Amino acid sequence: MLAELQEISKYYEQPGQERRFIILSQVSLSIGGQDSIAIVGPSGSGKSTLLNILGTLDRPSSGKVILDGTRVDAFDENQLSTIRNQFIGFVFQLHHLLPQLTLIENILLPVLPVADKLKQKMAVERAHHLVERLGLQNQIHRRPGKLSVGECQRAAVARALVNRPRLLLADEPTGSLDAENAGQLGQLLGELNREQGMAVVVVTHSPDLASRMGKIYRLTSGELQLIPPS
Ligand SMILES: Nc1ncnc2c1ncn2[C@@H]1O[C@H](COP(=O)(O)OP(=O)(O)OP(=O)(O)O)[C@@H](O)[C@H]1O
Ligand SMILES: [Mg+2]
Known part of the structure; x- marks a missing residue:
């Protein structure tokens, strides 16, 4: 398995109160190297929390996070950032682009630590290819403050893909x-999954995007359930 969550629980203590606020309750999920998975569920159900725990940006209250066969939930920050850089691409719910950098500089940020010059050159080529695929070629020298929210979101996708996670x-x-750009992005993710063997986990409220994934899970009341294919 490429990634596994085993009986993950997450709760927050409430100051001055005995009751814990339970977000995730014994959630397990296995992700194979070729899988594409959608996670759906109401706002506040814990989808971002689940994704952040899977990506080692947040720690579970209990349970195991296993990446490529190694248990990582007790790793320190240095170890985790190495694993994340080698392994995972993130697209955040809020795009988190750096305002002082242009669109293309933001996309190339993950390429900077790559020491191998040939690999770096290939990543730069890939960045330009992604920019074209995502329809951003006329905006590459603009800073996020002068881009639309959707353009920032597409740039964040390109940044997540540039190192081929x-x-x-x-x-x-x-x-x-909009529907057209959303459709194109869904198509791109599907292609990368099928043709380059990149595993994909998307949290989405979009039935169209969810339907492009091989499996759909719903998160409600802290529990994750597989929705049988219709
Ligand atoms: N640091 C925190 N302390 C206490 N509660 C928190 C904390 N972080 C998140 N929560 C709560 O955890 C719950 C799940 O949050 P999360 O962001 O995972 O939901 P979500 O499913 O991604 O929602 P949305 O669809 O709106 O993005 C929410 O009720 C939120 O208020
Ligand atoms: Mg969320």
Whole structure:
């Protein structure tokens, strides 16, 4: 398995109160290297929390996070950032582009630490290819403040893909896109999954994007359930 969550629980203590606020309750999920998975569920159900725990940006209250056969939930920050850089591409619910950098500089940010010059050159080529695929070629020298929200969101997708991660985690990647751009992004993710063997986990409210994924899970009341194919 490429990534596994085993009996993950997450709760927050409430100051001055005995009751814990339970977000995730014994959630297990296995992700194979070729899988594409959608996670749906109401706002506040814990989808971003689940994705952040899977991507090691947040820690579970209990349970195991296993990436490529290694248990990582007790790793320190240095170890985790190495794993994330090698392994995972993130598209955040809010795009998190750096305002002082242009669109193309933002996309190339993950390429900077790549020491191998040839690999770096290939990543730069890939960045330009992604920019074209995502319809951003006329905006590459603009800063995020002068881009639309949807353009920022597409740039964040390109940034997540530029180092060819084995696992892409995307939190509402089409939330700010019109139907056409959302469709194109869904198609791109499907292609990368099938043709380059990139595993994809998307959190989405979009039935169209969810239907492009091989499996759909619903998160409600802290529990994750597979929705049988219709
Ligand atoms: N640091 C925190 N302390 C306490 N509660 C928190 C904290 N972070 C998140 N929560 C709560 O956890 C719940 C799940 O949040 P989460 O962001 O995972 O939901 P979501 O399913 O991604 O929602 P949305 O669809 O609106 O993005 C929410 O009720 C939120 O208020
Ligand atoms: Mg969320």
